[in-house]
Amino acid sequence: xxxxEQSPQFLSIQEGENLTVYCNSSSVFSSLQWYRQEPGExxxxxxxxxxxxxxxxxxxxxxxxxDARKDSSLHITAAQPGDTGLYLCxxxxxxxxxxxxxxxxxxxxxxxxx
Amino acid sequence: DTGVSQNPRHKIxxxxxxVTFRCDPIxxxxxxxxxxxxxGQGPEFLTYFQNEAQLEKSRLLSDRFSAERPKGSFxxxxxxxTEQGDSAMYLCASxxxxxxxxxxxxxxxxxLTVL
Numbered sequence: 276x277x278x279x280e281q282s283p284q285f286l287s288i289q290e291g292e293n294l295t296v297y298c299n300s301s302s303v304f305s306s307l308q309w310y311r312q313e314p315g316e317x318x319x320x321x322x323x324x325x326x327x328x329x330x331x332x333x334x335x336x337x338x339x340x341x342d343a344r345k346d347s348s349l350h351i352t353a354a355q356p357g358d359t360g361l362y363l364c365x366x367x368x369x370x371x372x373x374x375x376x377x378x379x380x381x382x383x384x385x386x387x388x389x
Numbered sequence: 390d391t392g393v394s395q396n397p398r399h400k401i402x403x404x405x406x407x408v409t410f411r412c413d414p415i416x417x418x419x420x421x422x423x424x425x426x427x428x429g430q431g432p433e434f435l436t437y438f439q440n441e442a443q444l445e446k447s448r449l450l451s452d453r454f455s456a457e458r459p460k461g462s463f464x465x466x467x468x469x470x471t472e473q474g475d476s477a478m479y480l481c482a483s484x485x486x487x488x489x490x491x492x493x494x495x496x497x498x499x500x501l502t503v504l
Contacts, residue, residue: 281431306490317393317480317495318432325490363431367491375420375484376445377493379431 278302281364281380288354289388296349296362296383304366307347308377309338312361354387361385393496395481401502402471409467410499414483421464422493423456424480425449432480438464471503 280299288294298307306325310318322331324340324347331338335358337350347364361384365377394413402408414421419440424432435454436446440461450456453471458464468475478500482493 279431308492310495315498315500317395317482317498320492320494323490323492365431365493375422375437375439375486375491376434377422377424377432377482379433381429382431 278378279364279366279380281383283383284381285384285386287386287388290355291353292387294351294354294385296364296385298347298349298364298380300345300366302366302378303344304378305344305368306366307340307344308365308367309347309349310363310365312363312382314361318363351385354385356387356389359385359387393481393483393494395479395496395499397499398497399500399502401504403504404471404473406471407467407469408471408501409465410479410481410501411463411465412481412483412496413463414481415485415494417488418483418485418494419461420484420486420491420493421458422482422484423464423466424482426478426480426498427476435466468501471501473503476501476503 308323309321312318322338327342327344329340335352339348361382363382365379396411422437423435426432438458453469456466478498480498482495484493
């Protein structure tokens with residue numbers, strides 16, 4: 276059973292467009308982390324959201340944690356080719372059952388064309 | 390500190406051979422995690438240590454897999470009698486909940502190919 280559903284799985288857009296990636300679950304998480312991964316490399320942490328309703332901004336990236344701490348979104352404004360990569364959401368302590376273990380979504384492969 | 394390191398970066402082996410991977414976490418991190426990632430999927434949790442104690446193991450971790458963290462610093466993951474289904478990227482991460490909200494920082498991974 277996939278605890279974290281990430282959508283869309285693939286996204287191909289032109290430079291300058293905006294996009295949103297969604298991460299949904301029926302489980303409550305203590306926190307949720309977003310990572311970006313390049314081919315052949317490990318995931319790189321972008322942000323951690325902890326409080327329900329929290330919004331964090333990282334330059335052109337905006338991250339939101341749902342009020343019930345079950346879902347999250349990543350919005351990129353004016354995408355650039357350098358944003359290309361695999362974006363992963365990961366929840367910590369799903370349902371309060373296992374502190375420390377991250378549960379990952381299946382990822383969104385983003386391609387930004389010049 | 391240069392972050393989490395993993396060795397080797399790539400390993401090609403024949404079915405039935407044993408392999409061992411090493412992970413060196415960020416020095417002040419007391420938690421260390423192993424994950425496995427196959428193509429087109431997000432990482433899946435295998436096991437984690439707090440200091441030298443192995444606190445949780447996934448059911449994905451069959452009897453052929455064993456992990457150690459003998460002195461609470463580096464960790465090794467051994468796979469015995471490898472099978473083609475073991476081919477994957479093996480990722481190590483570390484964290485220190487006392488410093489941040491259990492943010493996990495990943496190493497570059499070890500890519501295993503079983504022929």
